[in-house]
Amino acid sequence: NAGVTQTPKFRILKIGQSMTLQCAQDMNHNYMYWYRQDPGMGLKLIYYSVGAGITDKGEVPNGYNVSRSTTEDFPLRLELAAPSQTSVYFCATRSGRTSTDTQYFGPGTRLTVL
Amino acid sequence: RKEVEQDPGPFNVPEGATVAFNCTYSNSASQSFFWYRQDCRKEPKLLMSVYSSGNEDGRFTAQLNRASQYISLLIRDSKLSDSATYLCVVSPFSGGYNKLIFGAGTRLAVHP
Numbered sequence: 001n002a003g004v005t006q007t008p009k010f011r012i013l014k015i016g017q018s019m020t021l022q023c024a025q026d027m028n029h030n031y032m033y034w035y036r037q038d039p040g041m042g043l044k045l046i047y048y049s050v051g052a053g054i055t056d057k058g059e060v061p062n063g064y065n066v067s068r069s070t071t072e073d074f075p076l077r078l079e080l081a082a083p084s085q086t087s088v089y090f091c092a093t094r095s096g097r098t099s100t101d102t103q104y105f106g107p108g109t110r111l112t113v114l
Numbered sequence: 115r116k117e118v119e120q121d122p123g124p125f126n127v128p129e130g131a132t133v134a135f136n137c138t139y140s141n142s143a144s145q146s147f148f149w150y151r152q153d154c155r156k157e158p159k160l161l162m163s164v165y166s167s168g169n170e171d172g173r174f175t176a177q178l179n180r181a182s183q184y185i186s187l188l189i190r191d192s193k194l195s196d197s198a199t200y201l202c203v204v205s206p207f208s209g210g211y212n213k214l215i216f217g218a219g220t221r222l223a224v225h226p
Binding site for chain 1: 116118122155156157158159160201213214215216217218219
């Protein structure tokens, strides 16, 4: 099992460019999450999904969009990149079988917007 | 006030030392508590859950004080491999959403 995979690992964008961060999981987990982590800060939830076709906003959704057409994939879209979106982005999943089961994180995507 | 607060450190300790981290949380309705470990430039990984009665996993002991709204992590006999950032994580009960609120982390550096 690959677990949670994210691509790309690194990316540099110019202001105003768009890109999609990919997240895939092979654990058949219902719940998927996108977080961002700024230096010296805790992880902040951007969007989450409780299953295919269902997504909802987290704490910091502005400037991002998501879709969940399959159980396995949960891409995060940046439409007009801004320097404030420079961060490390982590995708996470959990099974959802209990309310407190563990979240598993992908290796992250380091994004710089110049 | 931050929802989860931690001393950022760094805590610099020699191998074999005992070190303790504390964390406070603001939401008294919080239901679940965890410590995650994050190595430099890596993803967070669950270290241990924290139970009301306190729990131990090898050299690691976690305790919860609901009345004072703080969580602690004690590491005994520190190893070089324990060097990492330790994230205090709190989850308010919100159905199946399992929202996790992360502290900014406490950095530990264990030296020979």
